[in-house]
Amino acid sequence: MKAGKVKYKLKEVGESLKGKSAKERHSIKVREFSKIKLKDFIKDGVEIVIIDGPKKKNGLLFVSVKARKNGEDIEVNNPLLFKNPPILVPDGNDFIEDLEEALKIIIVDTVEWQH
Amino acid sequence: MATLVVFSDAGGDGDVQKTDANWDTCHDAASGDAVETGTLPFVNTSKFGSSFRIQRAFFPFDTADLPDNAIVSSALLRLYIFGKLNDDNDGDDWVNVVQTTQSDPTNLVLGDYSKCGSINDPDEGATRIDIGNITSSAYNTWTLNSAGIGWLNKTGFTKLGMREGHDAIDSPYGGADSSNNYIWFVSANQSGTNFDPRLTIAWTDVSFTNSAVGKITRTTATVTSNLFYASNLPILEMGVVVSTGANPTIDNEKFVIDNKTGDFEVKLKNLTPGTKHFARTFLTNTDGTTYG
Numbered sequence: 229m230k231a232g233k234v235k236y237k238l239k240e241v242g243e244s245l246k247g248k249s250a251k252e253r254h255s256i257k258v259r260e261f262s263k264i265k266l267k268d269f270i271k272d273g274v275e276i277v278i279i280d281g282p283k284k285k286n287g288l289l290f291v292s293v294k295a296r297k298n299g300e301d302i303e304v305n306n307p308l309l310f311k312n313p314p315i316l317v318p319d320g321n322d323f324i325e326d327l328e329e330a331l332k333i334i335i336v337d338t339v340e341w342q343h
Numbered sequence: 344m345a346t347l348v349v350f351s352d353a354g355g356d357g358d359v360q361k362t363d364a365n366w367d368t369c370h371d372a373a374s375g376d377a378v379e380t381g382t383l384p385f386v387n388t389s390k391f392g393s394s395f396r397i398q399r400a401f402f403p404f405d406t407a408d409l410p411d412n413a414i415v416s417s418a419l420l421r422l423y424i425f426g427k428l429n430d431d432n433d434g435d436d437w438v439n440v441v442q443t444t445q446s447d448p449t450n451l452v453l454g455d456y457s458k459c460g461s462i463n464d465p466d467e468g469a470t471r472i473d474i475g476n477i478t479s480s481a482y483n484t485w486t487l488n489s490a491g492i493g494w495l496n497k498t499g500f501t502k503l504g505m506r507e508g509h510d511a512i513d514s515p516y517g518g519a520d521s522s523n524n525y526i527w528f529v530s531a532n533q534s535g536t537n538f539d540p541r542l543t544i545a546w547t548d549v550s551f552t553n554s555a556v557g558k559i560t561r562t563t564a565t566v567t568s569n570l571f572y573a574s575n576l577p578i579l580e581m582g583v584v585v586s587t588g589a590n591p592t593i594d595n596e597k598f599v600i601d602n603k604t605g606d607f608e609v610k611l612k613n614l615t616p617g618t619k620h621f622a623r624t625f626l627t628n629t630d631g632t633t634y635g
Binding site: 236250253254279286287288292301303304305306307308309310311312313314316317318323330333334337338341342 | 344345346347348349350351352354405408417419421449482484536537538539543545547590592630631634
C-alpha cells in the first residue's frame with residue numbers, strides 16, 4: 229500500500245454506505261454479511277469450520293467456528309461478534325469490495341490473535 | 344464466552360498536533376494547531392525548523408455492545424502501521440496507549456490536544472513498545488493491561504489514544520532538526536478496509552474459579568469448582584470433561600451433573616489406573632461451550 233495512491237473499488241454495498249451515519253453503515257454491513265453462505269475454508273494455514281453464522285444477532289455480526297492450525301485445535305472464544313466489519317480487501321495497491329474474503333480475513337485474524 | 348471485535352469508524356480518530364519553538368509551550372498547550380483525520384495520521388515527537396512538533400493520536404471505539412455483566416479476560420488494540428522513524432533513539436523512543444477524554448468521539452477537534460491522557464506521565468494502558476520494535480506495513484498489537492481493560496466502556500465509546508515517550512514523560516525531544524520519532528498508522532478514515540484500527544475484546548459471562556482435584560483413588564477422583572454464571576441463556580449442560588491428552592473437550596469423556604451455580608462437585612469414575620488424566624470443567628449454553 230502506498231500513501232496517496234490507493235484506490236477503493238466499491239461495489240453495491242460500498243456505494244450504499246455513502247452518506248450514511250456510522251450506525252446505518254454498521255447495520256447495512258451486518259445485513260449484507262449475514263447473506264453470505266460461508267463454507268469451511270483454509271486461510272493462512274488456519275482451517276476454519278463454520279459452526280454457526282454468519283448471521284445477525286443482537287445487532288452484531290455473529291459467527292461461531294472451530295479452528296485448527298498445524299494439525300492442532302486452536303481454542304476459540306466463540307462466538308465471534310463483529311461491529312462495523314470491513315468490506316474491502318487488499319488488491320495490490322488498491323482495495324476491492326469482497327465481503328466473503330473480508331469475513332474470512334477477520335475470522336482468521338481474530339482466532340489467531342486470541343492466543 | 345465470546346469475542347467482540349470493534350472496527351473503528353470514521354470521524355473521531357486521527358491526531359491533533361502542536362508546533363512551537365519552546366518545548367514547554369508545545370507540550371503543555373491546551374489546544375493544538377492542526378487536526379489530522381485523513382488517511383494516515385501520526386503519533387509523533389519531532390523537530391522542524393528549530394520548532395518542536397508533537398502529535399497525539401485518538402482512537403474512539405463504540406463498545407456499547409459489551410454486556411454489562413461481561414468479565415473481560417483480554418483486550419487488544421491493533422493498528423496497521425504504515426511507517427515509522429526513530430531518529431532520537433535514547434530509550435524514551437516508545438509509544439503506548441492512554442485513555443483520552445476526547446470531547447466528541449465522532450469529531451476530533453483542536454481542543455482535544457490536551458485530552459490525550461494526563462499531560463505529564465499519563466496512566467499507560469499497555470506495555471510500552473519501542474519504536475525500534477514496531478513493524479511497518481503490518482498490524483502491531485498493544486495488549487491492554489488491567490488499567491487499559493478498566494477503560495473499556497460498556498455503555499458507550501472506549502476512548503483510547505497514543506503518545507510517544509518523550510511527550511508522555513515530558514522529556515524534550517533531542518533529535519536534530521527535521522528529525523522524527525513517529526509511527527504512521529492507517530486511520531478509520533479508510534473505514535471499510537481491512538486495515539482499520541480494531542479493538543479485540545475477549546470476555547465471558549461464565550467463569551470457573553477455585554477448581555481442584557481431590558479424593559483420588561485408583562479409578563476415581565473428585566473435581567470441585569465454583570461457577571459464576573451471569574448469562575441470561577439457559578445452561579444446556581455442565582460438568583467435567585476428561586481425557587488422557589491435554590485440553591479435553593466435550594468430544595472426550597463427559598461427567599455431567601445437574602445445572603448448578605456456585606460451588607459444585609463432580610465425581611470422576613472408571614479412570615484407568617496408573618494413567619495421567621486431564622480434566623476441565625465445562626458449561627454449554629446456546630452460545631457454545633466454556634471450559635474452566
